[in-house]
Amino acid sequence: MRADSIWANIFRLGSRAQPLVKILQTIPLFNSFTPKELKILEHAVHLRTYHPGETVFTEDEPGAGVYVIRTGKIDILLMHDSQPPTPLAELESGDFFGEMALLGDSTRSATAIAREQSELIGFFHPDLLEIINLHPAMVAKITFGLATTLAERLRYTNSQLREMSEFRGTSEEPVR
Numbered sequence: 001m002r003a004d005s006i007w008a009n010i011f012r013l014g015s016r017a018q019p020l021v022k023i024l025q026t027i028p029l030f031n032s033f034t035p036k037e038l039k040i041l042e043h044a045v046h047l048r049t050y051h052p053g054e055t056v057f058t059e060d061e062p063g064a065g066v067y068v069i070r071t072g073k074i075d076i077l078l079m080h081d082s083q084p085p086t087p088l089a090e091l092e093s094g095d096f097f098g099e100m101a102l103l104g105d106s107t108r109s110a111t112a113i114a115r116e117q118s119e120l121i122g123f124f125h126p127d128l129l130e131i132i133n134l135h136p137a138m139v140a141k142i143t144f145g146l147a148t149t150l151a152e153r154l155r156y157t158n159s160q161l162r163e164m165s166e167f168r169g170t171s172e173e174p175v176r
Contacts, residue, residue, distance in 0.1 A: 020045070020070075023121065027068055027096050029145035037138050044127040050074075050114035059111045063101025065124030069093050072118025077111045085111070099146055102128055 021038045024030045030041060047070070050056055056067065059079050067074075069091055076089035076097060088110055091097060100106055102125060132139050 020121065023068060023070060023094070026094060027145075028149050029066065029096070029099060029142055032141045032145065033138065037135070037141070040131070040135055040138065041123070044123065044131060046122040046124070046127075048120050048122055050118045050120065052114055052116050054114045056112035056114065056120065057098065057108050059109065060107045063098060063106050063108050063125075065101050065122055065127070066096055066099040067112070068096040068121040068123075070119040070121050072120075073115040074118055074120075075113050075115050077113065079111050090115070099149060101125060102142070102146060 020042050021035075024041055024045070025033065025038055030038065033041060048067075050072070056074060057064075071093055074091045074095075074097065075087060076091065077085040077087055079085050089095075089097070097112060098108070100109065102123075104125075128139070128142070131142075
Protein backbone atom coordinates (compact mmCIF):
# COMPACT_ATOMS: atom_id res chain seq x y z
CA MET A 1 0.00 0.00 0.00
CA ARG A 2 1.24 3.48 -0.88
CA ALA A 3 1.88 5.93 1.92
CA ASP A 4 -0.59 8.41 0.44
CA SER A 5 -3.86 6.57 1.12
CA ILE A 6 -4.77 8.80 4.04
CA TRP A 7 -4.16 11.93 2.00
CA ALA A 8 -5.41 10.87 -1.40
CA ASN A 9 -8.27 12.79 -2.92
CA ILE A 10 -10.77 10.29 -4.27
CA PHE A 11 -11.90 13.01 -6.67
CA ARG A 12 -8.38 13.34 -8.12
CA LEU A 13 -8.10 15.39 -11.29
CA GLY A 14 -8.34 13.71 -14.65
CA SER A 15 -6.60 16.41 -16.66
CA ARG A 16 -3.70 18.58 -15.55
CA ALA A 17 -4.87 21.61 -17.53
CA GLN A 18 -8.24 22.15 -15.89
CA PRO A 19 -9.41 25.68 -15.06
CA LEU A 20 -8.92 26.78 -11.47
CA VAL A 21 -12.65 26.69 -10.67
CA LYS A 22 -12.91 23.09 -11.91
CA ILE A 23 -10.03 22.05 -9.67
CA LEU A 24 -11.43 23.82 -6.61
CA GLN A 25 -14.85 22.18 -6.95
CA THR A 26 -13.25 18.71 -6.72
CA ILE A 27 -11.70 19.46 -3.32
CA PRO A 28 -13.85 18.25 -0.39
CA LEU A 29 -13.38 21.56 1.43
CA PHE A 30 -15.07 23.39 -1.45
CA ASN A 31 -17.20 20.83 -3.30
CA SER A 32 -20.53 22.11 -1.93
CA PHE A 33 -19.89 25.62 -3.26
CA THR A 34 -22.20 27.16 -5.85
CA PRO A 35 -20.67 28.42 -9.11
CA LYS A 36 -20.84 31.98 -7.72
CA GLU A 37 -19.05 30.94 -4.51
CA LEU A 38 -16.38 29.12 -6.54
CA LYS A 39 -15.73 32.34 -8.49
CA ILE A 40 -15.35 34.24 -5.19
CA LEU A 41 -12.93 31.57 -3.96
CA GLU A 42 -11.00 31.65 -7.23
CA HIS A 43 -10.20 35.32 -6.57
CA ALA A 44 -9.08 34.56 -2.99
CA VAL A 45 -6.54 31.83 -3.78
CA HIS A 46 -2.88 32.19 -4.78
CA LEU A 47 -0.83 30.24 -7.33
CA ARG A 48 2.71 29.28 -6.35
CA THR A 49 5.35 27.30 -8.23
CA TYR A 50 7.86 25.02 -6.51
CA HIS A 51 10.93 23.42 -8.06
CA PRO A 52 12.03 19.80 -7.44
CA GLY A 53 13.44 19.50 -3.91
CA GLU A 54 12.04 22.85 -2.80
CA THR A 55 10.34 22.91 0.59
CA VAL A 56 6.72 24.09 0.67
CA PHE A 57 6.68 24.13 4.48
CA THR A 58 8.49 22.44 7.34
CA GLU A 59 7.31 20.53 10.37
CA ASP A 60 6.77 22.73 13.46
CA GLU A 61 6.60 26.04 11.57
CA PRO A 62 3.38 28.05 11.92
CA GLY A 63 0.68 26.86 9.55
CA ALA A 64 -0.54 29.44 7.05
CA GLY A 65 -3.09 27.59 4.94
CA VAL A 66 -4.08 24.70 2.73
CA TYR A 67 -2.51 23.80 -0.62
CA VAL A 68 -4.10 22.07 -3.61
CA ILE A 69 -1.77 20.51 -6.17
CA ARG A 70 -2.66 21.86 -9.61
CA THR A 71 0.28 20.12 -11.29
CA GLY A 72 3.28 18.15 -10.05
CA LYS A 73 3.97 15.93 -7.05
CA ILE A 74 4.59 16.70 -3.37
CA ASP A 75 6.04 14.44 -0.68
CA ILE A 76 4.78 14.73 2.89
CA LEU A 77 7.45 13.64 5.37
CA LEU A 78 8.10 13.36 9.09
CA MET A 79 11.61 14.57 9.79
CA HIS A 80 13.87 12.94 12.39
CA ASP A 81 17.13 14.20 13.85
CA SER A 82 19.02 10.92 13.67
CA GLN A 83 17.07 8.89 11.09
CA PRO A 84 15.97 9.33 7.49
CA PRO A 85 12.61 11.07 6.99
CA THR A 86 9.47 8.94 7.26
CA PRO A 87 7.27 9.28 4.16
CA LEU A 88 3.62 9.90 5.01
CA ALA A 89 2.23 10.66 1.57
CA GLU A 90 3.09 10.96 -2.10
CA LEU A 91 0.62 13.51 -3.46
CA GLU A 92 -0.19 14.52 -7.02
CA SER A 93 -2.54 16.72 -9.04
CA GLY A 94 -5.89 17.14 -7.32
CA ASP A 95 -4.66 16.22 -3.84
CA PHE A 96 -4.60 18.77 -1.04
CA PHE A 97 -2.68 19.13 2.20
CA GLY A 98 -2.11 21.50 5.12
CA GLU A 99 -5.79 21.98 5.85
CA MET A 100 -5.31 21.98 9.64
CA ALA A 101 -3.71 25.43 9.27
CA LEU A 102 -7.15 26.86 8.50
CA LEU A 103 -8.17 26.04 12.07
CA GLY A 104 -5.99 28.77 13.53
CA ASP A 105 -2.73 29.09 15.40
CA SER A 106 -1.17 25.67 14.97
CA THR A 107 2.16 24.41 13.74
CA ARG A 108 2.72 22.10 10.80
CA SER A 109 2.71 18.42 11.74
CA ALA A 110 4.91 17.35 8.79
CA THR A 111 7.18 18.70 6.06
CA ALA A 112 6.06 19.14 2.43
CA ILE A 113 8.67 18.99 -0.35
CA ALA A 114 8.17 19.22 -4.12
CA ARG A 115 9.17 15.97 -5.79
CA GLU A 116 8.95 17.59 -9.24
CA GLN A 117 8.07 20.99 -10.69
CA SER A 118 4.72 21.74 -9.04
CA GLU A 119 2.11 24.44 -9.24
CA LEU A 120 0.12 24.77 -6.02
CA ILE A 121 -3.07 26.63 -5.24
CA GLY A 122 -2.80 28.23 -1.81
CA PHE A 123 -5.74 29.24 0.35
CA PHE A 124 -4.41 30.96 3.44
CA HIS A 125 -5.81 31.89 6.83
CA PRO A 126 -6.04 35.65 5.98
CA ASP A 127 -8.07 34.69 2.87
CA LEU A 128 -10.43 32.73 5.10
CA LEU A 129 -10.80 35.73 7.43
CA GLU A 130 -11.68 37.93 4.47
CA ILE A 131 -14.33 35.46 3.33
CA ILE A 132 -15.70 35.32 6.90
CA ASN A 133 -16.24 39.08 6.75
CA LEU A 134 -17.64 39.27 3.22
CA HIS A 135 -19.35 35.88 2.70
CA PRO A 136 -20.03 34.16 6.06
CA ALA A 137 -22.24 31.43 4.54
CA MET A 138 -19.23 30.13 2.59
CA VAL A 139 -17.30 29.61 5.82
CA ALA A 140 -19.90 27.16 7.13
CA LYS A 141 -19.39 25.07 3.99
CA ILE A 142 -15.60 25.20 4.35
CA THR A 143 -15.86 24.23 8.03
CA PHE A 144 -18.09 21.26 7.24
CA GLY A 145 -15.72 20.14 4.47
CA LEU A 146 -12.77 20.51 6.81
CA ALA A 147 -14.48 18.47 9.55
CA THR A 148 -15.39 15.74 7.06
CA THR A 149 -11.84 15.58 5.70
CA LEU A 150 -10.22 15.46 9.14
CA ALA A 151 -12.65 12.76 10.29
CA GLU A 152 -11.85 10.59 7.26
CA ARG A 153 -8.12 10.99 7.80
CA LEU A 154 -8.48 10.14 11.50
CA ARG A 155 -10.49 7.01 10.63
CA TYR A 156 -7.78 5.96 8.22
CA THR A 157 -5.05 6.60 10.79
CA ASN A 158 -6.96 4.52 13.35
CA SER A 159 -7.28 1.62 10.93
CA GLN A 160 -3.55 1.81 10.17
CA LEU A 161 -2.72 1.84 13.90
CA ARG A 162 -5.05 -1.12 14.43
CA GLU A 163 -3.29 -3.05 11.65
CA MET A 164 0.12 -2.22 13.13
CA SER A 165 -1.04 -3.33 16.59
CA GLU A 166 -2.31 -6.63 15.20
CA PHE A 167 0.89 -7.10 13.23
CA ARG A 168 2.99 -6.52 16.35
CA GLY A 169 0.71 -8.73 18.43
CA THR A 170 -0.44 -6.02 20.81
CA SER A 171 -4.03 -5.36 21.76
CA GLU A 172 -3.89 -1.60 22.26
CA GLU A 173 -6.89 0.14 20.72
CA PRO A 174 -6.33 3.39 18.77
CA VAL A 175 -8.13 6.60 19.67
CA ARG A 176 -11.66 6.88 18.21
